[in-house]
Amino acid sequence: MQDLSSLWQAVLDKLELMVSNVSFIMWFKPLKVLDLVENKKLIIATNSTSAKNQILRNYLDKLSSAVSDIFGSNLEIDILDQNEEIEYIKANGEVKKQKEYEVSKNPFNAKYTFDNFVVGKSNQFVYAAARAVAEHPGEKFNPLFIYGGVGLGKTHILHAIGNYIKEFNPNLNVKYITCNDFTNDYIESLGSEEKIKAVSAFRTKYRNLDVLMVDDIQFISKRTSTQEEFFHTFNELYQNNKQIIIASDRHPKEIETLTDRLSSRFTCGLIQDIQSPDLETRIAILRKKCQIEKYVIDDDVIDFIAEKLNTNIRELEGMLAKVYFLANLSNKHSATMEEALEAFNGQFEEDKNDGVTVDAIIDAVCKYFDITRQDIIGKKKSKDVVEPRMIAIYLISEILEIPLVSIGKIFGGRDHTTIMHSRDKISDEIKTSHKINSFISEIKKMLKSE
Ligand code: ADP
Ligand code: MG
Numbered sequence: 001m002q003d004l005s006s007l008w009q010a011v012l013d014k015l016e017l018m019v020s021n022v023s024f025i026m027w028f029k030p031l032k033v034l035d036l037v038e039n040k041k042l043i044i045a046t047n048s049t050s051a052k053n054q055i056l057r058n059y060l061d062k063l064s065s066a067v068s069d070i071f072g073s074n075l076e077i078d079i080l081d082q083n084e085e086i087e088y089i090k091a092n093g094e095v096k097k098q099k100e101y102e103v104s105k106n107p108f109n110a111k112y113t114f115d116n117f118v119v120g121k122s123n124q125f126v127y128a129a130a131r132a133v134a135e136h137p138g139e140k141f142n143p144l145f146i147y148g149g150v151g152l153g154k155t156h157i158l159h160a161i162g163n164y165i166k167e168f169n170p171n172l173n174v175k176y177i178t179c180n181d182f183t184n185d186y187i188e189s190l191g192s193e194e195k196i197k198a199v200s201a202f203r204t205k206y207r208n209l210d211v212l213m214v215d216d217i218q219f220i221s222k223r224t225s226t227q228e229e230f231f232h233t234f235n236e237l238y239q240n241n242k243q244i245i246i247a248s249d250r251h252p253k254e255i256e257t258l259t260d261r262l263s264s265r266f267t268c269g270l271i272q273d274i275q276s277p278d279l280e281t282r283i284a285i286l287r288k289k290c291q292i293e294k295y296v297i298d299d300d301v302i303d304f305i306a307e308k309l310n311t312n313i314r315e316l317e318g319m320l321a322k323v324y325f326l327a328n329l330s331n332k333h334s335a336t337m338e339e340a341l342e343a344f345n346g347q348f349e350e351d352k353n354d355g356v357t358v359d360a361i362i363d364a365v366c367k368y369f370d371i372t373r374q375d376i377i378g379k380k381k382s383k384d385v386v387e388p389r390m391i392a393i394y395l396i397s398e399i400l401e402i403p404l405v406s407i408g409k410i411f412g413g414r415d416h417t418t419i420m421h422s423r424d425k426i427s428d429e430i431k432t433s434h435k436i437n438s439f440i441s442e443i444k445k446m447l448k449s450e
Contacts, residue, residue: 007070008033014066019059020325027054028063034080034088041076042067045085052081058328061294068110107176108166111292112159118288120281123153126274130157130245134164137172137211137243141270143234147248148274149404151312154247157274158213161245165211172210179219183226190225202229207236211243217266218248222257231262238265251417254424273416276403282306282316289317295324297335304340311401319343356447358396358410364446365392368439377412391439393419394426399447 015028030051034043046052055063056079068074080088114134119127126148132140146154158176165174177185185202192198206212212233220227237244251273252258252266277285283306290297301323309316322343327335366373369388376389389411396407397419404416404423411419429436 004033004036010070011063011066014069015062018062018066023059027051027059031055032085034085035092036075039073039075041078042071043078043080043088045080045082045088047082049081052079055079065111065293072107072110074110108159108162110163112156113163114160116288116292117153117156117160118277118281118284120277120284122275122277122281123157126153126157126272129270129272130161131164133243133245134161135168137165137169138241142238142241143244143246143266143269145246145248145252145266145269145271146274147251147271149276149311150249151314152274152276153313154249154274155215158215158245158247161211161213173208174211174213175206175209176213176215178215179217182214182230183219183221183223186226186229203233206233209237209242211245212237213245213247215247216249217246217258218250218255220255220257220262224259227259227262231259231265234262234265244269250420254417254421275405276311277313279306279310282310282313285313286316286320289320293321293324295320295335296333297324297327298337301335301337301340304337308344311403356399358400358402360447361395361399361443362392362410364443365395368443368446377410379412390422390426391436391443393422395440395443397423398427 012028012031016024019028030047032045034045036042046055060077064074064077067077114127114131117123117127126146129141129144130146133142133144146157148154162174162176165172189195189198189202214230220230234244246266248255251271252263255263258266283302286297286302286306289295290302297320302320305316305319305323309319323335323339326339326342330339332339362373362376365388366376369384371385371388375385376392380386393407393411396402396410397404404419407419408414408416426436426440430440
């Protein structure tokens with residue numbers, strides 16, 4: 001249970017990130033929360049009629065969205081001006097500020113639903129598997145292991161499963177936790193004064209679940225006790241046909257800190273990857289986002305953003321919000337290419353790499369190491385070829401931001417995990433190896449001078 005003012009503070013914290021600094025100070029900071037009526041209606045007071053009108057006119061969507069994120073449900077929001085506030089207090093007696101509110105907080109983000117998830121070639125299998133698991137937890141794919149790059153919708157899918165089960169199977173005990181929170185929770189119980197009790201409470205909490213979702217498992221620490229604990233939690237749930245769903249930015253085999261026995265547990269269900277969306281899907285995602293956030297944005301702007309940003313969906317959404325914000329600033333009804341170009345302004349600077357192509361990178365690497373194109377793309381495993389190949393992969397991925405799968409195709413149909421491994425290896429080595437570092441900067445110089 002939390003008191004209303006701390007929940008309201010959380011709403012404000014969220015809003016602060018959603019609106020400009022000026023708007024926040026002008027319109028949101030002065031708001032007072034008065035009451036929460038029957039867990040359904042939130043009563044908020046402003047300090048003037050014009051503030052009330054401003055919020056109703058321009059910010060109601062954002063306010064509602066922050067409220068629903070924190071309170072976990074779509075509350076009705078009543079905004080009062082000063083006179084209405086006085087009336088309200090008269091009619092309802094002392095304002096119930098001190099009262100504790102039992103907010104049945106849904107831990108899942110209300111926006112991350114299956115309905116709001118755009119399905120395309122890149123994510124259709126993950127979607128289908130997640131859907132099956134949500135409909136029949138513990139019966140279909142267990143564990144379901146989802147992996148893919150940053151901002152491709154893994155967390156969204158986990159929440160969608162959670163939201164679905166909360167709606168259609170509310171008696172089930174479902175938990176979503178990030179790997180870091182799981183670890184902290186466990187360590188905290190170990191450090192507790194009443195350690196035995198605390199650890200046993202920890203175990204009861206996790207082992208009595210019907211569905212456990214662990215996000216970002218790649219952060220699992222090397223610490224053996226945590227992995228051990230997770231291993232036992234996993235086994236207990238698994239043996240009782242409870243559903244386990246795990247998300248990661250890479251395949252279990254690529255998580256260096258993961259013990260073999262956990263890795264092999266993860267591989268005994270379904271492992272499904274989520275890829276970068278193709279152009280069509282990116283456009284559909286942006287359209288959906290406009291619909292959800294009620295953005296009015298010209299079609300050519302949407303196409304433009306979708307073409308320019310091609311890997312991370314979070315970045316796509318960020319750019320869309322920025323463009324919309326710029327249009328709003330100049331009181332435009334609809335965001336146009338003018339705002340899009342402005343929003344991308346900084347980005348184009350970095351795109352000075354434009355003109356560098358996959359071929360140019362491969363040629364430069366071959367020239368630098370004095371090997372042939374055939375060598376670098378082919379299957380040769382000798383060291384004098386393997387290292388240049390990894391460097392070329394790294395450079396293509398870093399400079400051109402081409403999806404791993406496509407890079408795999410360029411390099412003779414290699415699997416994208418292999419490509420990811422090469423890329424990560426070089427990007428790690430850059431930090432420690434002077435030799436690799438100078439290879440990379442020399443080759444980059446060659447590319448620039450072309
Ligand atoms: P990840 O956990 O893989 O890093 P998230 O799940 O946080 O990525 O997704 C980043 C953002 O992109 C979220 O706002 C999410 O709603 C959105 N998103 C990702 N995939 C889709 C999709 N297929 N349809 C609609 N929105 C998506
Ligand atoms: Mg995530």
